[in-house]
Amino acid sequence: MPFIAAKNLTKIYTRGAEKIHALQQASFAIERGEIIAVTGASGSGKTTLVNVLGCLDNPTSGSLTVDGKIIFRDKLKLSETDLTKIRRSIFGYVFQKFFLLPTLTVKENILLPAVFQPGLRANAARLTEILQMLGLDKRANHLPGQLSGGEMQRTAIARALINNPSVLIADEPTGNLDSRRSAEIKNLLLELNQKQKLTIILVTHNPELAKIGSQTLELKDGIIQ
Amino acid sequence: MNIFQVAYKNLLRRKTRTLFTIAGIMLSTWVLVTLLGFNRGYEQSLNENIEGMGFQIVLTAKGCPYEAATLMLKGGTGLRYMPEALVRDVAGRAEVAAATEMLMHAEFDPNKGENGGTIVYLGIDPQTYPALKPYLQFNQGEWFDTDSAAEVVLGYEAAELEQREAGDAMLLPGSEQEFKVRGVLKRTGTQDDGMIFLPLKSAQNIFHKTGQLTMLGLRLKQDVDQTAFEEELYTLPDVQVVSMAQVKNTILSLVASAKVIVLSIAFIAFLIAMFGVLNTVLMSVFERFQEIGILKSLGALPKDVFQMILIETTLLCALGSLAGIILACLFSGFSEMAIRYLLPFAPNGSLIIIGWPTLLFAFSSITLVGLAGGVYPSLRAAAIRPLDSIRSAE
Numbered sequence: 001m002p003f004i005a006a007k008n009l010t011k012i013y014t015r016g017a018e019k020i021h022a023l024q025q026a027s028f029a030i031e032r033g034e035i036i037a038v039t040g041a042s043g044s045g046k047t048t049l050v051n052v053l054g055c056l057d058n059p060t061s062g063s064l065t066v067d068g069k070i071i072f073r074d075k076l077k078l079s080e081t082d083l084t085k086i087r088r089s090i091f092g093y094v095f096q097k098f099f100l101l102p103t104l105t106v107k108e109n110i111l112l113p114a115v116f117q118p119g120l121r122a123n124a125a126r127l128t129e130i131l132q133m134l135g136l137d138k139r140a141n142h143l144p145g146q147l148s149g150g151e152m153q154r155t156a157i158a159r160a161l162i163n164n165p166s167v168l169i170a171d172e173p174t175g176n177l178d179s180r181r182s183a184e185i186k187n188l189l190l191e192l193n194q195k196q197k198l199t200i201i202l203v204t205h206n207p208e209l210a211k212i213g214s215q216t217l218e219l220k221d222g223i224i225q
Numbered sequence: 226m227n228i229f230q231v232a233y234k235n236l237l238r239r240k241t242r243t244l245f246t247i248a249g250i251m252l253s254t255w256v257l258v259t260l261l262g263f264n265r266g267y268e269q270s271l272n273e274n275i276e277g278m279g280f281q282i283v284l285t286a287k288g289c290p291y292e293a294a295t296l297m298l299k300g301g302t303g304l305r306y307m308p309e310a311l312v313r314d315v316a317g318r319a320e321v322a323a324a325t326e327m328l329m330h331a332e333f334d335p336n337k338g339e340n341g342g343t344i345v346y347l348g349i350d351p352q353t354y355p356a357l358k359p360y361l362q363f364n365q366g367e368w369f370d371t372d373s374a375a376e377v378v379l380g381y382e383a384a385e386l387e388q389r390e391a392g393d394a395m396l397l398p399g400s401e402q403e404f405k406v407r408g409v410l411k412r413t414g415t416q417d418d419g420m421i422f423l424p425l426k427s428a429q430n431i432f433h434k435t436g437q438l439t440m441l442g443l444r445l446k447q448d449v450d451q452t453a454f455e456e457e458l459y460t461l462p463d464v465q466v467v468s469m470a471q472v473k474n475t476i477l478s479l480v481a482s483a484k485v486i487v488l489s490i491a492f493i494a495f496l497i498a499m500f501g502v503l504n505t506v507l508m509s510v511f512e513r514f515q516e517i518g519i520l521k522s523l524g525a526l527p528k529d530v531f532q533m534i535l536i537e538t539t540l541l542c543a544l545g546s547l548a549g550i551i552l553a554c555l556f557s558g559f560s561e562m563a564i565r566y567l568l569p570f571a572p573n574g575s576l577i578i579i580g581w582p583t584l585l586f587a588f589s590s591i592t593l594v595g596l597a598g599g600v601y602p603s604l605r606a607a608a609i610r611p612l613d614s615i616r617s618a619e
């Protein structure tokens with residue numbers, strides 16, 4: 001059985017009387033340690049797809065299993081609490097907009113997922129390791145407002161990695177960066193994938209970055225091509 | 226880092242709003258502590274004042290009972306007199322442990338205070354009066370020896386007002402003769418402080434009330450049924466029986482309606498605290514709608530979010546009520562002055578008594594009420610779905 005298996009995943013948004021088919025009948029399988037590139041035009045359903053995969057949102061229909069657990073199947077849905085537990089034990093997220101908390105320092109933002117994980121409380125060694133890996137050691141005590149776009153992006157990635165997830169979901173991780181920074185992030189993702197066997201689901205417009213994917217899901221109007 | 230720190234930092238983010246909310250809770254607590262303190266202080270002071278009378282029953286000439294009550298607590302006007310003979314009969318009864326005869330006289334003195342004031346003279350029997358008022362102690366000197374000596378004993382405030390010390394001479398109204406100040410009393414916090422005491426016979430003499438009395442103070446024997454004895458005294462013509470227990474109840478029933486108002490104000494203070502907290506916390510939850518969604522997508526369970534918001538609320542409430550308690554203690558003297566000014570009758574002594582139980586009650590109840598106000602916003606926060614908030618930002 002594949003690590004993540006999706007079958008006929010469909011997401012329909014209703015906006016008034018209008019129905020938007022953001023995702024239609026998506027079926028695919030992802031193995032452990034793979035890098036999946038999700039591409040497509042703006043509005044094609046990329047964010048919708050990774051949100052459903054990352055257990056942040058319920059699909060309208062279809063089924064999804066992650067690491068052998070049934071997350072959705074037809075009308076069967078998990079409770080918010082159960083979804084959260086799966087989310088935090090398996091996934092790390094880097095959002096399209098970084099969503100750093102403005103009152104917390106870089107260090108505190110990175111530690112945030114650990115606050116809510118019983119048994120996984122702030123491990124100082126892990127923090128130092130991550131700060132170093134992402135070149136943020138000198139920025140640890142700065143507030144997000146004092147950072148450059150690239151530093152914010154790296155802080156968001158560090159936060160996604162602090163709890164050692166098995167899957168990293170990154171929505172446009174280089175969308176806000178120049179080409180040099182983009183290349184840095186690309187190398188970092190490759191390194192994480194190779195050294196730690198991290199499974200990566202990557203949404204990107206950048207063809208250069210999409211190349212690192214062992215599998216590419218190209219979306220058009222919610223349909224995988 | 227832990228959830229407390231996250232909550233704490235959230236409060237620091239909007240310092241002004243946090244401070245205003247804390248100030249609101251502080252004021253509510255202040256009002257509550259002061260009112261509760263008053264509720265207790267008033268009754269206790271009244272009790273002490275009445276205990277301080279030293280008598281359980283006082284006989285006066287027939288008149289309005291309220292007048293009689295104020296006469297006794299304030300040393301008032303509209304004095305009536307009763308003959309000694311009648312009084313002696315009562316004093317001699319078997320139920321009576323001790324009795325003392327008094328003649329009160331009030332004289333307007335244009336030199337007292339700014340607009341003049343009434344000076345109250347009390348003719349007493351040096352054989353019996355001191356024994357009934359053992360708590361009267363002397364700053365200087367002592368009681369007079371005989372009931373016709375040309376001597377006075379001054380209450381603490383009276384001595385200050387007259388600027389007299391023991392050994393000085395002073396003139397009394399209606400008398401050519403100089404009276405010698407035999408002693409000055411210590412402050413008692415009762416109406417005795419303003420009194421000028423003189424021997425009964427001398428008083429009857431100079432105020433032209435020979436053979437007449439205004440009051441007879443009675444203390445009963447231990448096992449006597451006070452109510453039954455009072456019933457018996459009621460049958461006497463021409464005298465008014467004032468039972469101190471009754472006076473107290475009369476005054477307490479007069480202030481009972483004031484108490485209802487006091488308690489409703491306290492209740493309103495509760496509501497203000499609660500809605501203040503509700504409003505602030507709800508606003509900060511709405512404001513952080515997106516952030517809370519992020520926390521949830523980063524692994525916060527609904528209960529974690531609920532807990533976080535409730536911790537913020539608790540911090541607000543605890544700080545506010547602590548500040549309110551300090552404020553109430555610091556300004557209790559001021560509040561007391563204000564209450565004294567507003568009330569028709571206030572006993573001597575502390576009107577506001579703030580004890581540990583009051584403080585503890587105010588602190589915990591305001592904090593709890595504030596927490597109750599925080600529950601709804603916390604539930605709202607816990608129910609935020611991670612995705613809605615992320616979407617709303619895109």
Ligand SMILES: Nc1ncnc2c1ncn2[C@@H]1O[C@H](COP(=O)(O)OP(=O)(O)OP(=O)(O)O)[C@@H](O)[C@H]1O
Nearest residue numbers: 013015020022041042043044045046047048049616
């Ligand atoms: N909550 C929602 N309610 C209604 N329609 C939505 C909602 N979220 C997304 N959509 C619609 O679904 C479609 C797919 O949106 P989605 O965000 O997945 O696109 P995307 O590929 O991530 O685009 P972009 O590259 O701009 O981020 C769009 O037409 C969008 O307008």
Ligand SMILES: [Mg+2]
Nearest residue numbers: 046047096171
């Ligand atoms: Mg998107």
